[in-house]
Amino acid sequence: MAEESGNKDFAYKTALIVGAGAGISASVARALAREGVAVALAARNVAKLEGLAGEIGAKVFEADAASPDSLARLFQQVESSAGAPDLVLYNASGRLRGPLVDLNPDQVRQAMEISALGAFVVVQEAARRMIPKRHGAILLTGATASVKGFALSSAFAMGKFALRGLAQSATRELAPQGIHVAHFVIDGGIRSAARPDPADRPDSTLDPDAIAQTYLSVLRQPRSAWSWEVELRPWVENF
Helix, strand or coil: CCCCCCCCCCCCCEEEEECCCCCHHHHHHHHHHHCCCEEEEEECCHHHHHHHHHHHCCEEEECCCCCHHHHHHHHHHHHHHHCCCCEEEECCCCCCCCCHHHCCHHHHHHHHHHHHHHHHHHHHHHHHHHHHHCCEEEEEECCHHHCCCCCCCHHHHHHHHHHHHHHHHHHHHHHHHCEEEEEEEECCCECECCECCCCCCCCCCECHHHHHHHHHHHHCCCHHHCCCEEEECCCCCCC
């Protein structure tokens, strides 16, 4: 169970994070748990979630972001065990690098299924449960590739561009029904134990705990002034 000392004024009670792991999703999960939110974590490899789940009292579910059937079962399982989530974060991405002329179309399809089709199914399943209550939030983690395609990264850019388009359409459709949809452009490298800041460039990467603070700030926005997209970059990053 989530911590009893949570914020009773926080608008959301049950969260589902799809594509959970280290980094952004782990930081968001910890921040939500501190608010008293019951957190469910979903990933293909559930073994990697054991430490985080034990730390925050989260429930863990196995799910394949490339499979619509797997994602539909995930929502059924979460609803049966913890209740329908009123907050959903899609954090899964299909990463595939290489020259255009060398990429395998089947691998490109799978990458796009994870980045875009999986996100669509998650938004759809979440919305079906949130619309009757006219309450909920759906957060989508994007990247620099959501707005700018790079060489050797066409499949990733295609998926993230599609994710951003989904966010634009979903927010226009769902916001008038009381559901806050927000897309986050993560424009920079994310700090980790394996990727620390260089000594001569402090705060030159994005601290995942700082990213999580922004996610929660968006969740606290009054509905009279909701953001549909927020871009985050280190202070040294060039525009």
